[in-house]
Amino acid sequence: MPSSDPAPSLSLTGGPAPLLNAPTIQVALPLPLPQWFDYAPPPGEPPHAGMIGRRVRVPFGTRELVGVVAAIGGVPDGGTLRAALAWIDPAPLLGGELWGSLQWLARYTHAPLGEVVSTALPAPLRRGDAVPDTHRWGWQLTAAGEEQRARLRAGTRPQRLATLLADGVIDEDVLDTQMDGWRTAARALAKRALVERVALDHQVPAARAGAGPLPNPEQAAAIAAITAAPGFGAYLLDGVTGSGKTEVYLQAIVACLARGRQALVLVPEIGLTPQTLSRFRTRLGIPVHVLHSSLNDNERARVWAAASRGEAQVIVGTRSAVFTPLPNAGLIVVDEEHDGSYKQQDGIRYHARDFALVRAKALDVPVVLGSATPSLESLHNAQAGRYTHLRLKVRAGDARPPRVRVLDVRKRPLRDGLSPEVLQGIADHLQAGHQVLVFKNRRGYAPVLLCHDCGWTAPCQRCDAPMTVHAGGRRLQCHHCGARQAAPLACPDCGSLALQPQGIGTERLEEHLVQAFADYPVIRIDRGTTHRRDALETQLATLGERAGILVGTQILAKGHDLPKLTLVVVVGIDEGLFSADFRASEKLAQQLIQVAGRAGRATDPGEVWLQTHHPGHPLLETLVNGGYHAFAEAELQQREAAGFPPFAHLALLRAEAQQVEHANAMLSAVRGLIPEDAPVERYGPMPAPMPRRAGYQRTQLLLSAPSRRPLHGLLDLITPQIHGLPQARKVRWSLDVDPTDLY
Numbered sequence: 114m115p116s117s118d119p120a121p122s123l124s125l126t127g128g129p130a131p132l133l134n135a136p137t138i139q140v141a142l143p144l145p146l147p148q149w150f151d152y153a154p155p156p157g158e159p160p161h162a163g164m165i166g167r168r169v170r171v172p173f174g175t176r177e178l179v180g181v182v183a184a185i186g187g188v189p190d191g192g193t194l195r196a197a198l199a200w201i202d203p204a205p206l207l208g209g210e211l212w213g214s215l216q217w218l219a220r221y222t223h224a225p226l227g228e229v230v231s232t233a234l235p236a237p238l239r240r241g242d243a244v245p246d247t248h249r250w251g252w253q254l255t256a257a258g259e260e261q262r263a264r265l266r267a268g269t270r271p272q273r274l275a276t277l278l279a280d281g282v283i284d285e286d287v288l289d290t291q292m293d294g295w296r297t298a299a300r301a302l303a304k305r306a307l308v309e310r311v312a313l314d315h316q317v318p319a320a321r322a323g324a325g326p327l328p329n330p331e332q333a334a335a336i337a338a339i340t341a342a343p344g345f346g347a348y349l350l351d352g353v354t355g356s357g358k359t360e361v362y363l364q365a366i367v368a369c370l371a372r373g374r375q376a377l378v379l380v381p382e383i384g385l386t387p388q389t390l391s392r393f394r395t396r397l398g399i400p401v402h403v404l405h406s407s408l409n410d411n412e413r414a415r416v417w418a419a420a421s422r423g424e425a426q427v428i429v430g431t432r433s434a435v436f437t438p439l440p441n442a443g444l445i446v447v448d449e450e451h452d453g454s455y456k457q458q459d460g461i462r463y464h465a466r467d468f469a470l471v472r473a474k475a476l477d478v479p480v481v482l483g484s485a486t487p488s489l490e491s492l493h494n495a496q497a498g499r500y501t502h503l504r505l506k507v508r509a510g511d512a513r514p515p516r517v518r519v520l521d522v523r524k525r526p527l528r529d530g531l532s533p534e535v536l537q538g539i540a541d542h543l544q545a546g547h548q549v550l551v552f553k554n555r556r557g558y559a560p561v562l563l564c565h566d567c568g569w570t571a572p573c574q575r576c577d578a579p580m581t582v583h584a585g586g587r588r589l590q591c592h593h594c595g596a597r598q599a600a601p602l603a604c605p606d607c608g609s610l611a612l613q614p615q616g617i618g619t620e621r622l623e624e625h626l627v628q629a630f631a632d633y634p635v636i637r638i639d640r641g642t643t644h645r646r647d648a649l650e651t652q653l654a655t656l657g658e659r660a661g662i663l664v665g666t667q668i669l670a671k672g673h674d675l676p677k678l679t680l681v682v683v684v685g686i687d688e689g690l691f692s693a694d695f696r697a698s699e700k701l702a703q704q705l706i707q708v709a710g711r712a713g714r715a716t717d718p719g720e721v722w723l724q725t726h727h728p729g730h731p732l733l734e735t736l737v738n739g740g741y742h743a744f745a746e747a748e749l750q751q752r753e754a755a756g757f758p759p760f761a762h763l764a765l766l767r768a769e770a771q772q773v774e775h776a777n778a779m780l781s782a783v784r785g786l787i788p789e790d791a792p793v794e795r796y797g798p799m800p801a802p803m804p805r806r807a808g809y810q811r812t813q814l815l816l817s818a819p820s821r822r823p824l825h826g827l828l829d830l831i832t833p834q835i836h837g838l839p840q841a842r843k844v845r846w847s848l849d850v851d852p853t854d855l856y
């Protein structure tokens with residue numbers, strides 16, 4: 114990458130004088146600029162290669178920024194060079210494999226290294242805080258404490274604590290389980306210098322690891338394959354829901370720990386349930402470090418530090434956990450590898466699954482991609498021999514696969530989207546004491562508010578999309594920009610009062626089901642009711658094993674086991690059958706199979722009912738008669754014929770501006786940078802599928818090539834130039850390599 118001084122400055126009076134005639138340090142800064150920035154190193158040592166990967170505080174314009182030394186530069190020829198202010202780390206924070214992999218990621222996403230680094234680091238480290246302490250802490254009696262212990266007043270908290278400590282130091286976590294209010298007591302005793310807090314060795318005594326079930330032959334084969342060789346290998350663990358994939362991960366992790374190595378497990382946000390964690394903890398018998406969105410920044414930084422010191426042996430986390438340092442790596446697992454949440458949709462648009470593969474290769478460890486509905490990319494890679502394909506075809510234990518029934522609802526009277534057969538089926542399952550899941554991938558009351566007299570529909574003022582009806586018709590909300598307003602009482606176009614919610618959302622289903630099944634609990638779960646991660650668990654826990662109904666969106670496709678669930682009703686999937694997005698069929702098929710997998714996990718047989726107006730649609734026919742793999746096979750053939758991924762590689766440039774001309778001008782200029790003979794197809798500039806969102810006009814330019822090399826060659830060439838385009842200053846733009854959503 115080119116390096117230049119962005120903010121040529123007069124040397125400031127005061128401050129330490131920069132070293133003259135010495136090489137510079139080139140610093141990657143968290144800025145949307147492609148270059149590294151030259152500074153004289155902070156006073157002290159002259160630059161040397163051991164500084165690479167260290168964080169440093171530098172002046173930038175009138176601000177102060179934290180950057181990472183990316184390289185040592187040459188001796189500047191004249192001019193004034195600003196001096197970096199201070200080192201943050203005594204030794205490189207980033208080094209080894211992680212540093213190399215982050216540089217790879219910057220090249221692959223064509224993003225500034227400084228921004229990639231700042232995406233990868235927990236916020237406190239990004240801001241320049243010291244790497245936090247990861248000691249465990251304990252309390253012990255001082256010599257004075259030993260002496261005076263017997264004189265403390267009997268029955269008081271301080272006396273009880275002192276008695277506990279009489280046998281020696283106790284870990285704070287252990288004290289939590291042994292005595293309420295010990296902290297107050299400890300403080301009181303510490304004030305009199307009778308006890309003291311001490312850092313403990315990080316070694317936690319190994320608890321007893323729980324025994325798992327005996328693997329069935331398919332599981333045994335998978336475990337054997339994954340653990341056969343410690344070096345790099347990619348494994349696609351392709352197994353229906355309940356086939357025992359998690360069991361395979363656990364056994365592979367046990368083998369990894371037995372070799373004294375670290376294991377990293379990535380899970381989708383909604384897959385990281387307390388249930389899953391306690392399964393990991395009890396089975397492995399060691400602390401499992403968790404990284405997910407509801408941790409605060411300091412907790413994240415602690416886990417990062419513990420991993421970087423090799424203390425954290427098992428790390429389970431969502432997308433960004435893929436950046437965890439693994440100095441002693443032994444295994445990486447990506448559960449539900451097809452899940453869309455692995456792709457970051459703003460900032461640095463990385464794909465955690467793909468980056469996990471890159472890291473596994475660099476670390477020379479096995480990587481396991483698990484799913485009941487593998488992505489077409491991964492299936493394609495398995496077919497091409499790049500991944501070892503491990504199949505688990507039967508459900509573990511005694512559970513049987515659910516029976517699938519397609520309900521043709523053409524000409525059937527629907528009441529709030531539900532057919533009489535479905536209502537009867539729900540009643541039957543409830544009477545048998547079971548649970549029912551009603552799935553509709555649309556939250557809110559109804560997707561549209563329609564004027565029955567003139568056809569007006571309530572639009573969002575800032576987006577090219579209708580507003581969703583909420584609160585039984587009283588409120589309108591835009592699901593794209595978040596705008597909210599009260600629903601109008603009369604049609605703004607014709608004045609009619611005949612405004613009707615049109616279509617079905619989860620709230621409307623809930624309303625109907627509450628009335629129809631008044632004797633049973635009805636629990637709605639969607640992003641409207643589940644702001645916090647544990648809210649889902651709490652809601653599911655309130656249902657327990659009682660007969661009742663869950664109604665919700667795909668949030669319900671995962672998490673918490675529901676052994677009493679025997680009927681899954683899928684209401685109205687027809688919108689998904691006719692989407693313009695070439696990935697829509699894949700997403701729909703995955704959703705259907707995942708939510709269907711909820712039925713009958715235990716001994717009661719499960720049923721899945723699909724309501725549709727298109728019972729003959731090829732996607733449904735293939736999926737129902739042939740299963741996911743038949744669908745995937747057919748879909749891969751279509752993708753190949755159409756030249757879509759995974760048979761093509763895409764990059765999407767997006768531009769947004771208040772005025773569409775600015776966005777178009779920017780992307781036209783980008784198109785102008787592409788050499789005539791570049792072997793890359795270009796589509797656009799053209800309006801994005803949603804041309805206006807949150808008040809911004811959105812334009813895109815799609816680049817496609819049959820292989821990665823020419824596409825990346827072109828991006829290498831033009832990305833630095835894009836940063837310099839005058840048109841780029843008037844827009845917000847982004848480059849998305851391997852986009853998953855062309856919205």
Ligand code: ADP
Pocket residue numbers: 326327328329332352353354355356357358359360361509510
């Ligand atoms: P998946 O991750 O594929 O959905 P799990 O590993 O969660 O499957 O297994 C589903 C259920 O079957 C769990 O309750 C698990 O304890 C049980 N199970 C897994 N493997 C076996 C086995 N070999 N024998 C008996 N029960 C098993």
Ligand code: ZN
Pocket residue numbers: 564565566567568569604605606607608609
């Ligand atoms: Zn009207």
Ligand code: ZN
Pocket residue numbers: 573574575576591592593594595596806807
């Ligand atoms: Zn909007």
